[in-house]
Structures are given as structure tokens and as C-alpha cells.
Amino acid sequence: MKSFIAIAVLLVASLAITTAEDDFCYSNVVQACSNSKAGVFDCNSKFGGISNSENNLNAFMKKKLATSYDYMLLQTHFDSYQKNRPGFKKLFNGLSDESWDETVALIKHITKRGGVVDFTGFGTDRLSAVGSEKLEIDELHALAVALDAEKKLGNDAIKVHQHASHLNHQEGKVSYDPELTQFMEEKFLEKQATTIRKLSGYANDLKKLMSVNDPSLNVYLFDEYLAKQ
Structure with missing residues (x-):
């Protein structure tokens, strides 16, 4: 008898939670079923502050994609028979x-959190030295x-993280989203620090090697070093 009462109490509590005003998906389904012209707008995976960070x-995703294309152009530039x-x-x-x-990871995360991927304006954040019609650039540059x-x-990754890290309330919108900050930390911030450290080391080493009158041999040896990494 006690177990039956406990189950009944749990069912009542569950029903009360389901019919709460904050359950927008449930409310929309009820409205849609009672009105053929109504739409179901809130049955999505959005929660937390993702809407304010979308x-x-x-x-950030478009900048990452544009940079990938620019690096591809640099790759083909140094793979030519001239270089x-x-x-x-x-x-x-x-x-x-x-x-x-x-x-790809950003696209998957946006859609997982109920957002819409937007490629509007893609290509406007090209690298200035790569975006020209004729690519002429040496190794150090x-x-x-x-x-x-x-x-x-x-810095862009930090801005996304910073925006989702604070309890900002702007016109009723909440930007705080710990899931997003964790994603940015694990997938981007640590990797960016490692990549920046590696490239800065390469640039400083090559600069020293090119400080001689004829640096062609030094540049050749440095290229061989990169090929072994």
C-alpha cells in the first residue's frame, strides 16, 4: 500500500512538472494539437545561454573556415616547383x-545545441597576404x-568564452553557459596556445638563420627540419 501511494505521489509530481509554465515544448505541442494553424517553435535542444552566444x-566558425582555406593556398604555394x-x-x-x-567541430556544436549554422559573409576575414590574386610571399613572412x-x-576564442562565462542579463537574455565554456577550453584555447608557441618559435629561429648575407642554405635546412616534424 505504501509503495502504491509513493508511486502515485511521484506521478502527480511528474505531471505537475510537465505542466509547468516553463515547459515551452509541452505547451507548444498542446497548442499545436488543439489548433491546426499553430506551430511548434520551442521543441528544440536550446538551453542555458546558447541563444545569446550563437x-x-x-x-568564430567562419573565421576558422576562411583561415583553413588560406593555409591551403600557402601549402600549394610552397609545394610548387618554383618554391x-x-x-x-x-x-x-x-x-x-x-x-x-x-x-567541423564548431558546426556540430552549434547544431547540437539547437542553433543554426550561418555562412553569411563568409570569406570577408581572409588573410591579407593570401587574399591577393597573385600570391608572393617568402618563408619568414x-x-x-x-x-x-x-x-x-x-583572441576570438577568448571572446566567445568570456561572453559565455558571465551572468550577463541583457534585455532578458542570459549569456552564461558553462557547457559552452568547457567546449571552448577543451577544443580551442589550449590548442591555440600550443600553435601560437610553435609558430613564434619557428619565426624567431628562421629570422636568426636569415640574418646572413646568403640565407638560402639555412632556409633549405630549416625546411628539411620542418619536413621531419
Whole structure:
């Protein structure tokens, strides 16, 4: 008898929770079933502050994708018979693949959290040294361009994380979302720091090697070093 009463109490409590005003999906289904013209708008996977961070995620995703394409152009540039730099080709190929994989991860996360992927304005955040019709850039300048790009992406990732880390209430919108901050930390912030450190080391080493009158042999040996990484 006691077990029956306990089950009945749980069922009543469950029904009370289901019919609460905050259950928008349930309310919309009831409305849709009672009115053929009504739509079900709130049956989605959005919760927390993801709605207020969706635009930031889309902007970051488009920058990651554009950077991946730019690194691909740099890869083909150093893979030409004129340049013939297999080490730099490998470096920029790896950077392009990383940016592509991270773009896919962002797209999956946006859709998982109930958002919509928006490619409007894609291509406006191209690397200035790569976006020209005729790509002319040497090894040291290519490293500098990549280093600047990764620093910008790192700062963009911090902005997304910062926006989702605070209990901001703007016109009734909540931006705080610990799930999103964890995602940014695990997938981007640590990786960005590692990539920036690696590129800054390469740039400084190559700068020293090119400080001689004829640096061609030094650049060749440095390229061989990159090819072995």
C-alpha cells in the first residue's frame, strides 16, 4: 500500500512538472494539437545561454573556415616547383587540416545545441597576404602571417568564452553557459596556445638563420627540419 501511494505521489509530481509554465515544448505541442494553424517553435535542444552566444560561435566558425582555406593556398604555394619547400608545405597542410577539423567541430556544436549554422559573409576575414590574386610571399613572412592569424583566432576564442562565462542579463537574455565554456577550453584555447608557441618559435629561429648575407642554405635546412616534424 505504501509503495502504491509513493508511486502515485511521484506521478502527480511528474505531471505537475510537465505542466509547468516553463515547459515551452509541452505547451507548444498542446497548442499545436488543439489548433491546426499553430506551430511548434520551442521543441528544440536550446538551453542555458546558447541563444545569446550563437552569433559569436557562427562568426568564430567562419573565421576558422576562411583561415583553413588560406593555409591551403600557402601549402600549394610552397609545394610548387618554383618554391619546392616540402617542410613548409607540411606545416601549412597541418594547420589547414586543424582549422578544418575545428570548423567541423564548431558546426556540430552549434547544431547540437539547437542553433543554426550561418555562412553569411563568409570569406570577408581572409588573410591579407593570401587574399591577393597573385600570391608572393617568402618563408619568414608566411610564418609571420600564420602567427598573426592564430593570435587573432585565439583572441576570438577568448571572446566567445568570456561572453559565455558571465551572468550577463541583457534585455532578458542570459549569456552564461558553462557547457559552452568547457567546449571552448577543451577544443580551442589550449590548442591555440600550443600553435601560437610553435609558430613564434619557428619565426624567431628562421629570422636568426636569415640574418646572413646568403640565407638560402639555412632556409633549405630549416625546411628539411620542418619536413621531419
